[in-house]
Amino acid sequence: MSDKQTQTQLAVIGSGPGGYAAAFLAADLGMDVTLIDTAPNPGGVCLYRGCIPSKALLHVAKLLSEAKEAKNWGISFSEPKIDLPRLREWKNSVVAQLTGGLGRLSKQRKVNFIRGKATFNDSQSLKINTVAGAAQKLIFQQAVLATGSHPVTLPGVPVDSPLVMDSSAALALETLPKSMLVVGGGYIGLELGTVYASLGTKVTVVEMLPGLLPGADRDLIAVLAKKLNSAFTEIMLETTVKNIRVKKNGVSVQFQTGNGTELKKDYEKVLIAVGRKPNSANLGLENTKVQTDEKWFVKVDAQRRTGDPAIFAIGDVAGEPMLAHKAAHEGRTAVEVIAGGKSVFEPRAIPAVVFTDPELAWCGLTESEAKKQKREVSVTRFPWAASGRAATLGRSDGLTKIIFDSQTERVLGVGIVGPGAGELISEAVLAVEMAAVAKDLELTIHPHPTLSETVMESAAMLFGTGTHIYRPKRKR
Amino acid sequence: MVKEIKLPEVGENVESGEIAKLLVSVGNVVDLEQPVLEFETDKAVVDVPSPYTGKITEIFVAVGDRVKIGDLLMKVETENMKSPVPVTEEEAVIPLTKAVEEFPAPEAGETLPGTEVVAAEKPQVSAAPEILREVAPASPSVRRFARELGVEIDYVSGSGPGGRITLDDVKAFTKLLVSGEKKPAGSGLFFETLPEFSRFGEIDTQPMSTVRKKTAEHLSYAWATIPHVTQFDKADITDLEKMRKQYSAAVENAGGKLTMTAILLKIVAAALKLFPQFNASVDMERKRIIFKKYFNIGVAVDTGRGLLVPVIRQVDRKNIRELSIELTALAEKARNRKLSPDDLQGGNFSVSNLGGIGGTYFTPVVNAPEVAVLGVSRSSMQPVYNDGQFQPKLMLPLSLSYDHRIIDGADAVRFLRWVVEALEKPFLILLAG
Numbered sequence: 045m046s047d048k049q050t051q052t053q054l055a056v057i058g059s060g061p062g063g064y065a066a067a068f069l070a071a072d073l074g075m076d077v078t079l080i081d082t083a084p085n086p087g088g089v090c091l092y093r094g095c096i097p098s099k100a101l102l103h104v105a106k107l108l109s110e111a112k113e114a115k116n117w118g119i120s121f122s123e124p125k126i127d128l129p130r131l132r133e134w135k136n137s138v139v140a141q142l143t144g145g146l147g148r149l150s151k152q153r154k155v156n157f158i159r160g161k162a163t164f165n166d167s168q169s170l171k172i173n174t175v176a177g178a179a180q181k182l183i184f185q186q187a188v189l190a191t192g193s194h195p196v197t198l199p200g201v202p203v204d205s206p207l208v209m210d211s212s213a214a215l216a217l218e219t220l221p222k223s224m225l226v227v228g229g230g231y232i233g234l235e236l237g238t239v240y241a242s243l244g245t246k247v248t249v250v251e252m253l254p255g256l257l258p259g260a261d262r263d264l265i266a267v268l269a270k271k272l273n274s275a276f277t278e279i280m281l282e283t284t285v286k287n288i289r290v291k292k293n294g295v296s297v298q299f300q301t302g303n304g305t306e307l308k309k310d311y312e313k314v315l316i317a318v319g320r321k322p323n324s325a326n327l328g329l330e331n332t333k334v335q336t337d338e339k340w341f342v343k344v345d346a347q348r349r350t351g352d353p354a355i356f357a358i359g360d361v362a363g364e365p366m367l368a369h370k371a372a373h374e375g376r377t378a379v380e381v382i383a384g385g386k387s388v389f390e391p392r393a394i395p396a397v398v399f400t401d402p403e404l405a406w407c408g409l410t411e412s413e414a415k416k417q418k419r420e421v422s423v424t425r426f427p428w429a430a431s432g433r434a435a436t437l438g439r440s441d442g443l444t445k446i447i448f449d450s451q452t453e454r455v456l457g458v459g460i461v462g463p464g465a466g467e468l469i470s471e472a473v474l475a476v477e478m479a480a481v482a483k484d485l486e487l488t489i490h491p492h493p494t495l496s497e498t499v500m501e502s503a504a505m506l507f508g509t510g511t512h513i514y515r516p517k518r519k520r
Numbered sequence: 521m522v523k524e525i526k527l528p529e530v531g532e533n534v535e536s537g538e539i540a541k542l543l544v545s546v547g548n549v550v551d552l553e554q555p556v557l558e559f560e561t562d563k564a565v566v567d568v569p570s571p572y573t574g575k576i577t578e579i580f581v582a583v584g585d586r587v588k589i590g591d592l593l594m595k596v597e598t599e600n601m602k603s604p605v606p607v608t609e610e611e612a613v614i615p616l617t618k619a620v621e622e623f624p625a626p627e628a629g630e631t632l633p634g635t636e637v638v639a640a641e642k643p644q645v646s647a648a649p650e651i652l653r654e655v656a657p658a659s660p661s662v663r664r665f666a667r668e669l670g671v672e673i674d675y676v677s678g679s680g681p682g683g684r685i686t687l688d689d690v691k692a693f694t695k696l697l698v699s700g701e702k703k704p705a706g707s708g709l710f711f712e713t714l715p716e717f718s719r720f721g722e723i724d725t726q727p728m729s730t731v732r733k734k735t736a737e738h739l740s741y742a743w744a745t746i747p748h749v750t751q752f753d754k755a756d757i758t759d760l761e762k763m764r765k766q767y768s769a770a771v772e773n774a775g776g777k778l779t780m781t782a783i784l785l786k787i788v789a790a791a792l793k794l795f796p797q798f799n800a801s802v803d804m805e806r807k808r809i810i811f812k813k814y815f816n817i818g819v820a821v822d823t824g825r826g827l828l829v830p831v832i833r834q835v836d837r838k839n840i841r842e843l844s845i846e847l848t849a850l851a852e853k854a855r856n857r858k859l860s861p862d863d864l865q866g867g868n869f870s871v872s873n874l875g876g877i878g879g880t881y882f883t884p885v886v887n888a889p890e891v892a893v894l895g896v897s898r899s900s901m902q903p904v905y906n907d908g909q910f911q912p913k914l915m916l917p918l919s920l921s922y923d924h925r926i927i928d929g930a931d932a933v934r935f936l937r938w939v940v941e942a943l944e945k946p947f948l949i950l951l952a953g
Contacts, residue, residue, distance in 0.1 A: 386664075386667045386668050387664070387667075388667065390663065392655050449682070452657070452681075452682035452683055453681075453682055454657055454682040454683075454684075477659060477660050478659040478660075479656075479657030479658060479659060479680075479682065479684045479685075481681045481682040481684070483681065484681070
């Protein structure tokens with residue numbers, strides 16, 4: 045018996061932020077598009093089990109921590125009562141609202157959305173096993189692979205226990221443990237740790253490396269670490285997890301610290317957040333000319349074309365950094381190429397945001413990377429203690445730093461730590477992309493009183509002329 | 521340690537070339553960046569510098585060898601000879617500056633485009649994020665514009681603050697590229713500084729209209745890139761003119777004007793079928809000729825805005841009456857500014873009839889990427905010696921300019937002769953066209 049067979053101009057496999065951005069643009073450009081995912085609506089990990097639900101919960105965390113701080117300003121609240129099922133329901137309703145909206149946008153664009161799992165038969169066709177249990181063959185002219193990534197598991201760590209969670213399980217918010225160990229000091233671990241800590245869990249973070257959030261500049265991390273040190277029970281650096289044993293009512297974890305000593309501690313639950321791996325297996329890629337590298341990322345060129353001329357790959361499956369906004373941009377690039385454009389993926393800056401409290405955001409060149417490259421840069425740091433707006437928020441712990449090219453004064457990178465850093469970084473991304481120079485930022489009027497002024501003032505500091513900070517230029 | 525010297529990238533579209541000269545021999549000690557050989561591409565001779573300090577131990581190429589980018593050229597013994605800059609194996613293929621010496625600097629004191637830049641990065645299959653590489657200071661829209669023009673943004677020098685590259689910088693660079701790479705040396709497409717004319721008398725300065733600007737740029741490009749030759753001939757249209765007059769009323773009733781241009785369109789379409797190299801385009805980048813299986817012909821129209829060349833499609837499938845009607849409508853559209861960009865695209869050959877104004881012969885410019893153009897001048901009564909006596913004949917002067925890169929002189933004569941004969945004996949169109 046032969047399967048049902050249909051044709052499409054463009055098949056997009058995976059409907060996360062990269063996949064649906066690609067599918068929608070393709071439809072807008074007049075292509076006949078089929079979008080394939082097992083979920084009921086587009087959204088992918090980001091909307092169902094990632095960015096969106098975590099941000100909903102982090103908003104709650106922020107509210108709780110501000111309510112606590114209000115005591116210093118003369119306002120006291122009684123201890124919050126946490127109705128976990130209601131909180132879960134609200135978070136789920138946010139997810140449902142957004143994914144449902146994407147489903148409608150998909151229909152309005154006449155994108156053919158198939159719920160199923162696709163594998164490649166060859167370079168022109170897919171086999172789709174639908175969620176409904178049918179099998180069909182889809183012949184495509186071009187395909188965009190946007191299958192994303194999944195959390196890495198640790199060797200020797202049980203995966204079948206509800207006490208050992210990955211990020212998806214942690215976001216499901218089944219129970220509120222009294223204590224929790226977060227394995228991994230990256231952004232996922234710190235964000236989810238912040239959520240659980242604010243809801244009353246005693247959170248411990250363990251990180252193998254000597255610092256949290258590898259990739260970001262240490263002076264920014266220091267500001268965040270100070271706050272996290274009080275929010276979390278403990279942060280263990282340069283410490284590895286030797287093994288995790290699941291007991292009846294908790295887990296027993298054996299650590300090895302940097303100097304070799306071993307210790308053992310008990311927690312009610314463990315969250316494993318040590319990174320993500322691309323979803324490049326079980327896709328039938330071996331039936332195509334698509335190639336993967338040693339980390340299982342699909343190899344792509346600047347246009348996001350794989351080794352197979354008819355197949356493009358975008359998002360997490362196509363390489364670091366694994367970020368939704370990078371995926372969406374890549375998706376649009378790939379579709380523009382498919383539509384005959386000369387587009388390439390060539391960002392000068394991909395913003396990274398950690399939605400902790402305070403938020404940490406950076407883009408473009410970091411100071412440490414500049415050092416590594418032996419590149420001559422000038423760095424300015426504007427402490428938020430000098431920002432009026434920060435003072436009104438009771439948050440003077442932030443920092444806005446800019447990395448300039450010493451010769452041209454061009455903005456090469458920006459790092460911001462402080463409440464709202466994630467929103468503030470966009471101006472910096474634009475500055476880097478537009479090749480703005482320090483004068484451009486300094487001469488752009490920023491509204492007062494806002495945190496965005498810290499960007500302008502930080503730029504003025506290059507000339508020793510920041511208004512709210514006295515740091516005269518060193519004479520040469 | 522023994523290191524390899526490979527042929528680095530030397531510029532866009534350069535994949536191979538010849539070894540022109542060896543500048544070192546085995547046993548020589550070379551410094552970092554010291555030229556070790558001269559490499560000759562179709563465009564220029566460039567020095568290949570040593571990426572290391574050390575002693576040449578082996579040379580794998582000889583003068584005259586054809587080599588490709590990445591080919592092994594020499595080996596260098598670098599032990600105990602510290603290079604001033606640490607160089608890793610990956611960096612061994614070091615970038616060369618592009619051969620831009622022939623480009624004049626846009627302004628005195630400014631750096632030459634490309635003299636300080638890393639070589640073009642060809643899209644490589646890799647999963648690594650590419651955001652941390654050295655990047656040209658240009659906004660995303662300017663980068664996209666450059667890419668669409670096929671310009672490597674890294675070679676463009678910026679005029680903005682911090683060397684920022686503007687849209688105009690890219691445009692100016694494109695003009696340099698066109699003039700520097702694609703034009704025979706000597707003739708000037710880039711602009712000489714004009715004298716201050718007001719010193720000599722009263723002047724009135726007007727900005728160029730869009731059409732004028734486009735015409736100027738396009739014709740400069742065509743003139744600079746196409747080696748033009750113009751072939752002249754004349755046709756006896758005494759009989760044809762009688763027929764034209766006889767049928768012009770009928771065509772006029774149908775809404776068209778039966779002109780010599782309309783008749784020529786039909787004849788040229790037939791000629792293009794017989795001489796396919798006139799219905800072609802040259803792709804110098806990929807070294808190939810594109811033959812077209814369709815017959816669209818542009819007709820130069822003099823409008824209030826300047827010269828426009830609307831295109832009549834599938835001329836071979838239309839009769840002269842239909843062509844007359846379409847041509848009349850198109851010319852009308854051109855004069856009323858109603859032409860769409862579509863109307864101006866897709867031509868294979870152009871006809872420019874200046875006979876309505878006068879003149880004998882002229883040398884039309886080929887409308888690139890077409891490869892030939894037929895110029896038509898005013899017909900006049902001339903004595904033609906025939907059967908022992910002079911007879912008055914109505915003679916039509918014709919000028920065929922063609923792209924000598926793909927059309928040989930003999931073919932051009934044959935083509936134009938065929939057109940002349942078809943004008944004299946229109947039955948030829950039915951017979952052979």
